[in-house]
Amino acid sequence: MHIYYYDENFMYTGEGIISEYDEMPKNATDVGLPKGLYLPKYNEGKREWSESATQEYIESMQPEPPLPNDITTLKKQVALLTLQLSQLQRGGAS
Template structure:
């Protein structure tokens, strides 16, 4: 059977496999943490794991958007300059 350990603050500490005949240790449960949790914490009274990470912490782990490459940047600049030029030729901004 799989067991899932938690520390004195009920934060997830890892898992192990024990025999079905062994007793579950005091600081463990056989309730599997839900997938997708960043910092699982166990609620002993509800017998379930929940997310304990802050929104800011989770966002800090997300990959940063890629920087635009030079060609994309130049295309945007040319489009903006073309628009500005056409506005000037028509006598100013519309």
Template sequence: MHVYYYDENFMYMGEDIISEYDEMPENATDVRPKKGLYLPEYDADKREWFESASEEYIESLQPKPQPAADVTMLKKQVAMLTHQVAQLQRGGTS
């Protein structure tokens, strides 16, 4: 049977498999945490896991978008290289 451990603050600490004949450890549950939780916390009264991470924490884990200036620079470089390739295919420079 799968068991999911939590610490003294009910924060997720990992999982293990125990025999169905073993007693459930005090700091564990057989309730699987929901997928997509960043910092799962267990509510023993409701027998469910919930998200304890703040929006700011979750946003800090998301990849940062590339700055617009970098994208603009790359577009200019691609245009310049495309122009140079077209010139070479015509057999010269202008």
């Protein structure tokens, strides 16, 4: 049986497997952990996991947007220069 451990504050600490004949440890549950939680916290009364992270913490865990690489930057510059050149050849910007 798959089990989920929590500490004295009911915060998730890991997972394990026990035999169906073993007794459930005091600091564990067989209630599945939903995906997408940053700091899971267990509620014994409701027998459910919930998010305990603040919005600020969640936002800090998001990856930074990637910086454009050199090739992408060069492609944009070439496209802009090509447009400007075609406008000049037609007698100026339209």
